[in-house]
Amino acid sequence: MPLIELIRRHVKTSAHVFIILALLSGVSNVLVMTLINTSAGVEQATLDLRTIAMFGLVIGIYIVSQRGLMRITATEVESMIHNLRMALVENISHAELLSLEQVGRSEILAGMIRDTQTISQASNILVIAVQSVIMIALSMVYVFLINKVAFALSLSFIALSMVLILRHMLTLREELNTVFKEENHLYDGLRDVLEGFKEVKMSVPRRIDILAEIDIAATRARDVKIAFQGRAAQEFMLSQTMIFLLLGLIVFVAPMFFSVEAGAAARTAAAMLFIVGPLAMVTQAIPIFATANAAAENLVRLEHLLQSLATKIPGMIERPLPAEFEEIHFDTVSFTYTDSKSVNMFTVGPFNFSIRQGDTLFITGGNGSGKSTLVKLLVGLYYPEKGVIRIDQQALSAETYTAYRSKFSVIFSDYHLFKRMYGLNVPNPEVIEELCLLLEILGKVRLQDANTFDTIDLSTGQRKRLALLVTLLEDKPIIVLDEWAADQDPHFRRKFYQELLPHLKALGKTIIAITHDDRYFDTADRCIALEEGRIVSDINSNSLQ
Numbered sequence: 244m245p246l247i248e249l250i251r252r253h254v255k256t257s258a259h260v261f262i263i264l265a266l267l268s269g270v271s272n273v274l275v276m277t278l279i280n281t282s283a284g285v286e287q288a289t290l291d292l293r294t295i296a297m298f299g300l301v302i303g304i305y306i307v308s309q310r311g312l313m314r315i316t317a318t319e320v321e322s323m324i325h326n327l328r329m330a331l332v333e334n335i336s337h338a339e340l341l342s343l344e345q346v347g348r349s350e351i352l353a354g355m356i357r358d359t360q361t362i363s364q365a366s367n368i369l370v371i372a373v374q375s376v377i378m379i380a381l382s383m384v385y386v387f388l389i390n391k392v393a394f395a396l397s398l399s400f401i402a403l404s405m406v407l408i409l410r411h412m413l414t415l416r417e418e419l420n421t422v423f424k425e426e427n428h429l430y431d432g433l434r435d436v437l438e439g440f441k442e443v444k445m446s447v448p449r450r451i452d453i454l455a456e457i458d459i460a461a462t463r464a465r466d467v468k469i470a471f472q473g474r475a476a477q478e479f480m481l482s483q484t485m486i487f488l489l490l491g492l493i494v495f496v497a498p499m500f501f502s503v504e505a506g507a508a509a510r511t512a513a514a515m516l517f518i519v520g521p522l523a524m525v526t527q528a529i530p531i532f533a534t535a536n537a538a539a540e541n542l543v544r545l546e547h548l549l550q551s552l553a554t555k556i557p558g559m560i561e562r563p564l565p566a567e568f569e570e571i572h573f574d575t576v577s578f579t580y581t582d583s584k585s586v587n588m589f590t591v592g593p594f595n596f597s598i599r600q601g602d603t604l605f606i607t608g609g610n611g612s613g614k615s616t617l618v619k620l621l622v623g624l625y626y627p628e629k630g631v632i633r634i635d636q637q638a639l640s641a642e643t644y645t646a647y648r649s650k651f652s653v654i655f656s657d658y659h660l661f662k663r664m665y666g667l668n669v670p671n672p673e674v675i676e677e678l679c680l681l682l683e684i685l686g687k688v689r690l691q692d693a694n695t696f697d698t699i700d701l702s703t704g705q706r707k708r709l710a711l712l713v714t715l716l717e718d719k720p721i722i723v724l725d726e727w728a729a730d731q732d733p734h735f736r737r738k739f740y741q742e743l744l745p746h747l748k749a750l751g752k753t754i755i756a757i758t759h760d761d762r763y764f765d766t767a768d769r770c771i772a773l774e775e776g777r778i779v780s781d782i783n784s785n786s787l788q
């Protein structure tokens with residue numbers, strides 16, 4: 244069972260501690276019942292202090308063991324969830340870009356939020372259910388001692404219940420998978436509404452259509468859940484009715500066929516009434532256990548999926564690259580996008596070219612010609628399908644890719660601007676001010692604390708300037724900009740090509756920019772043009788002047 248597998252892998256407290264605490268609390272619980280049962284009806288004068296002291300002691304043991312059990316469970320379960328979440332995030336951060344692009348984001352979010360929460364919420368109920376099982380077992384021992392007939396009847400009843408419960412668990416598992424799938428569709432729709440809010444707001448037919456799609460997914464999720472809850476309620480009612488029937492059997496029918504001492508019959512009935520609660524608890528816990536188990540199954544599947552996307556080979560030791568380099572060389576490098584059936588969709592390359600340290604290289608070409616794909620290969624986010632990338636004669640390998648990637652600062656066309664400058668030392672406010680002045684965003688943004696901006700709610704062009712500010716602070720040797728200037732006004736676009744790029748070059752930076760601004764091509768040392776994934780022209784500065 245996936246839930247048990249998860250617990251076994253993540254929980255550090257020994258199973259013995261849980262068993263001892265659960266036994267102590269279960270035994271003390273049953274002892275309370277036995278003491279009450281044997282003392283009730285006894286003459287007041289014959290009640291001795293020992294029994295009363297025993298009663299107090301048993302309650303004390305119950306409080307201590309129950310509290311300990313609940314605390315340990317909460318600590319272990321929440322630590323397990325923390326570790327699971329961190330492992331998922333870690334795996335995502337090590338995943339291949341191309342593979343991650345193919346995984347449903349809703350599935351990842353559902354795993355991180357819904358499934359972990361389901362397990363967390365189920366944990367206490369499951370502990371109580373385990374205790375209930377212990378209490379039922381101990382109560383059965385008590386019943387055995389006082390009434391063998393009732394014991395035999397109850398045992399048959401419990402065996403029958405077990406069969407029904409196990410059968411029920413198997414069907415619930417199937418149903419829950421459907422519930423989770425429908426909920427994932429629902430999350431997809433919600434993401435569309437939130438991320439495409441402007442587009443949804445601007446078009447009534449689009450809004451109606453998307454809401455209709457969400458309604459279909461939500462209705463399916465609702466119906467499957469109603470059916471699921473209905474079945475759970477039905478099973479609960481069935482088990483309750485069976486308990487009542489069992490009590491009826493013990494009290495009304497059994498005495499007709501077997502001779503049972505009157506006092507024993509009353510004590511048996513009281514013991515049976517005592518286990519009505521625990522039995523109801525176990526029945527109620529079944530759908531909760533099934534849900535937690537399905538959530539654990541999802542998590543384990545997601546964990547395996549993300550692990551399979553990870554670039555990090557277990558045991559692999561990453562190696563550094565020299566800080567300085569002279570050139571990066573593409574040696575017959577090609578890369579192909581394939582669809583889910585491995586049919587080739589688009590190929591870039593083979594590329595044979597070098598980029599020298601300190602060069603300013605422009606990459607041009609029509610839409611879909613392969614510029615961004617070439618850049619993803621160049622910065623180490625995609626791996627060559629054929630050929631090899633060398634840095635100063637050293638072929639890149641799995642061990643050196645992380646070091647290689649860290650030579651680049653990239654602003655992609657679909658970049659993400661972080662409000663906090665993660666991974667950067669706290670910058671000097673004066674340096675920030677200077678850069679804001681240079682990028683003409685002074686007064687628009689400032690540092691709120693240490694390395695967090697007070698706002699990133701800026702115009703499209705200003706956000707890109709802020710992204711460039713962060714890039715400059717990163718101070719990497721190679722800067723890659725994917726259509727960075729496209730959103731800048733004519734004044735700043737000129738400043739970018741005629742002042743900023745030469746300034747960066749003077750600092751020794753290697754600059755690679757995807758651009759369509761042909762009037763500024765002369766500001767580059769070299770200009771590569773792509774068509775259909777291939778280099779169709781490669782012009783150096785002398786020809787560009």
Ligand SMILES: Nc1ncnc2c1ncn2[C@@H]1O[C@H](COP(=O)(O)OP(=O)(O)OP(=O)(O)O)[C@@H](O)[C@H]1O
Pocket residue numbers: 344580581588589608609610611612613614615616617
């Ligand atoms: N993740 C992907 N999966 C499959 N095919 C892709 C993927 N990304 C891009 N492609 C295909 O690769 C081709 C090149 O895409 P790429 O993004 O490199 O072009 P581009 O030159 O940067 O275009 P643009 O100027 O429009 O940004 C496109 O025709 C597209 O069909």
